[in-house]
Amino acid sequence: MQIYFGRGAMYAELDEHDELLxxxxxxxxxxxxxxxxxxxxxxxxxxxxxxxxxxxxxxxxMVKKTLLFGTNAGDTENMFYAFFYINKNKLLxxxxxxxxxxxxxxxxxxxxxxxxxxxxxxxxxx
Numbered sequence: 303m304q305i306y307f308g309r310g311a312m313y314a315e316l317d318e319h320d321e322l323l324x325x326x327x328x329x330x331x332x333x334x335x336x337x338x339x340x341x342x343x344x345x346x347x348x349x350x351x352x353x354x355x356x357x358x359x360x361x362x363x364m365v366k367k368t369l370l371f372g373t374n375a376g377d378t379e380n381m382f383y384a385f386f387y388i389n390k391n392k393l394l395x396x397x398x399x400x401x402x403x404x405x406x407x408x409x410x411x412x413x414x415x416x417x418x419x420x421x422x423x424x425x426x427x428x
Contacts, residue, residue: 314384
């Protein structure tokens with residue numbers, strides 16, 4: 303698995319040898335199942351991650367101790383939003399040269415079904 307950071311988020315690209323475990327995870331006050339959606343992780347402005355209005359993170363599963371999320375705008379082949387899982391109340395995001403920042407999760411609002419977004423994809427002539 304390769305980890306990347308950009309535009310205020312951490313991303314993981316899976317390798318062919320990574321084992322994606324589609325297992326529920328205890329996060330805050332809820333059990334999050336693969337396929338569940340969230341729009342915000344954390345409760346403090348400084349220690350949270352929030353999607354833009356209308357967009358949601360879709361929990362996909364876990365590789366080692368890293369939670370992986372797609373979105374309601376379509377899943378990519380093997381690139382996901384990523385959060386290091388410390389415990390049910392603490393996630394870490396790797397930054398650039400400034401190290402890590404933490405996300406404190408006490409309460410979690412979970413959605414089973416959300417409107418899907420369509421993103422325009424670039425036309426390829428090749």
